[in-house]
């Protein structure tokens with residue numbers, strides 16, 4: 001039960017929502033699906049004076065635009081899984097959504113925007129959206145600004161979003177160069193938060209490249225984009241070793257919680273990066 005008093009707002013349009021945020025800023029908690037916010041309020045970990053629901057802003061659709069897929073911040077994992085547009089243009093995201101735990105309540109209620117805004121290092125979406133080179137559309141009374149995923153996640157539970165902004169949508173660039181992609185999380189048990197997550201994809205355009213994002217290992221996702229040149233093609237083992245070292249560099253000091261400490265998570269990273277990269281590179285040769 002939530003034991004403190006707060007004012008509940010359900011703005012009918014973006015203008016009303018941004019005005020509320022301009023007036024009350026840090027005293028407002030934005031409500032997505034509420035799967036993290038409501039338990040945090042019940043446990044008195046978060047005591048907002050105002051709660052603002054985004055439920056009336058029509059932000060739960062997936063739409064195809066000229067250069068990107070637009071996913072409203074209120075789109076749930078169930079929406080992502082049911083969307084033919086996501087299946088076709090962002091299979092990595094669909095694979096990620098299929099691995100979300102917590103049963104029907106989390107899949108049907110948890111939103112992509114909530115996961116992004118919460119910025120829990122162990123969440124699935126942040127790393128995956130870095131690998132997809134997503135951009136986040138942030139709204140405030142000053143207008144709109146777009147922040148690339150790799151700049152958005154600043155630290156554990158901290159993002160580049162200001163207190164007077166909310167996340168309106170997630171933009172995924174349409175990418176005709178995608179050849180293959182994978183998402184996997186490594187965890188202690190089937191229902192636990194992951195120790196390490198890996199999102200990776202292979203691309204064939206003017207140049208061949210791989211993208212890899214590791215989540216849960218560090219305070220923010222570690223993302224790198226590697227060009228596969230002639231030497232990488234011939235010496236896969238060398239390339240994979242260098243790539244794994246490069247990703248580990250970005251993991252930095254690592255992330256500790258009750259499931260695993262930073263040293264353990266860092267020790268897991270090179271092995272899983274090498275495994276996924278090697279598999280992608282082998283797939284390319286078949």
Ligand SMILES: Cc1cc2nc3c(=O)[nH]c(=O)nc-3n(C[C@H](O)[C@H](O)[C@H](O)COP(=O)(O)OP(=O)(O)OC[C@H]3O[C@@H](n4cnc5c(N)ncnc54)[C@H](O)[C@@H]3O)c2cc1C
Pocket residue numbers: 029030031032033034035036037038054073074099100101102103106109110111112113114115117118122123124125165166167168
């Ligand atoms: C049992 C259980 C299992 C779970 N399993 C997984 C899992 O497998 N993988 C995973 O990644 N996560 C998991 N989660 C965590 C969480 O439920 C999801 O990440 C979910 O997507 C969070 O979204 P939400 O809409 O419920 O967020 P909310 O609880 O509504 O909000 C979370 C935070 O983000 C802010 N916020 C929400 N939307 C916006 C917005 N549009 N703009 C600005 N701020 C916003 C809120 O103010 C709050 O601080 C699990 C949680 C539970 C309880």
